[in-house]
Amino acid sequence: MSLMNIHKGWTASGVAAARTVHRLYDSPVIFDDDAAIHLLSPAERYLCQSKLVFRLLLQRSIREFRPYIFHSFSCQRYAEEQLLRAIGQHKSQYVILGAGFDSFALRRPDLESRVRIFEVDHPQSQQFKQKRIARSPYPVPGNLVFVPVDFEQETLLDGLERSRFDFSQPAFCSWMGTVMYLTQEAVLATLEAMASLAPGSELVFNYASPHGALSNADREMVKDLETTLRHGSASMNAKFLPTELAEKASGLGFDIRAQLDSGDLDERYLAGWEGLRTIPFGHLLHLQVRG
Ligand SMILES: C[S@@+](CC[C@H](N)C(=O)[O-])C[C@H]1O[C@@H](n2cnc3c(N)ncnc32)[C@H](O)[C@@H]1O
Structure with a gap:
């Protein structure tokens, strides 16, 4: 594969x-994700691990997509920093929307008794991941609950209601690398559903704003990214203006804990990567359900 x-x-x-x-x-x-390698197929692992093959086949395109990839890393790092803070404050439910190959549950067996993790994802992706976990050295963690949901067909709440989610307790939720693949309607329906979770529940997610005025290099990168996605039958969909999205979230019943644009993410996480910037149209929003 x-x-x-x-x-x-x-x-x-x-x-x-x-x-x-x-x-x-x-x-x-x-x-630092030391579990990701174990979720790759043998062929993918070989492509990544063999220095020569990596240099010949992957290095160039990975370098081109670095602003996008590092946006994803920065946002994920922010989410997990905030998650650990929330667990320290006794939040014991972590909902990962569009979980993909998120490996937090595999990487942190030490938290098994402190947090129940609900991975919400498209049924197709979830089956794919379950097969990969079955072939990995990791057992399925006892605190991991799989919740299959197609956000274009049903809401997050439909999925959580089928699971052992405790609606009386606040949750920490992350929704990374997914909003851009959905329609605007599906994103707003999911936000509305999240707003009905217990007060104090938090949601961290990243999204793209309309590209607006881009430098030539950025425009090329976006074009390449869109072509790559199209080849894989995916596409960049929902885009939001930060002020409009924050207003919408506030109207739905969220307080804003943080709003980070690419400059904020670069300043926080890209020290030591001089000259590298994350995608200029990438944003992170951290919301909390109003009490
Ligand atoms: C790029 S992956 C993100 C994975 C992970 N959250 C991360 O940031 O590494 C995008 C995820 O969006 C999910 N996704 C795309 N369309 C979806 C839909 N209609 N319903 C549910 N999940 C969807 C895919 O299944 C996939 O897991």
Whole structure:
């Protein structure tokens, strides 16, 4: 199976490959995922691990997509920093929307008794991941609950109601690398559903704003990214203006805990990567359900 599997899960295995390559060849590492490599197929692992093959086949395109890849790493790092803070404050439910090959549950068996993890994802991607976990050295963690949901067909709440989610308790939720693949309607329906979770529940997610005025290099990168996605039967969809999205969230009943644009993410996480910037149209929003 290649890195570009033609179904919903390929974007997820692509992220796992990017994390693997980052850990193997980059310094400083800004998001350290030592489990991602075990979720790759043998062919994908070989492509990443063999220095020569990596240099010949992958290095160039990975370098081109670095602003996008490092946006994803920075946002994921922010989400997990905030998650650990929330767990320290006794939040014991972690909902990962569009979980893909997220490996937090595999990486942190030490938290098994403290947090129940609900991975919400498209049924196709979830089956793909379950097969990969079955072939990995990891057992399925006892605190991991799989919740299959197609956000274009039903809401997050439909999925959580079928699971052992405790609606009386606040949750920490992350929704990374997914909003851009959905329609605007599906994103807003999911936000509305999240707003009905227990007060104090938090949601961290990243999204793209309309590209607006881009430099030539950025425009080329976006074009390449869109072509790559199209080849894999995916496309960049929902885009939001930060002020409008924040207003919408506030109207739905959220307080805004943080709003980070690409400059904020670069300042926080890209120290040591001089000259590199994350995608200028990438944003992160951290919301909390009003009490
Ligand atoms: C790039 S992956 C992101 C994975 C992970 N959150 C990350 O940031 O590494 C995109 C995820 O969006 C999910 N996705 C795309 N369309 C979806 C839909 N209609 N319903 C549910 N999930 C969807 C895919 O299944 C995939 O897991």
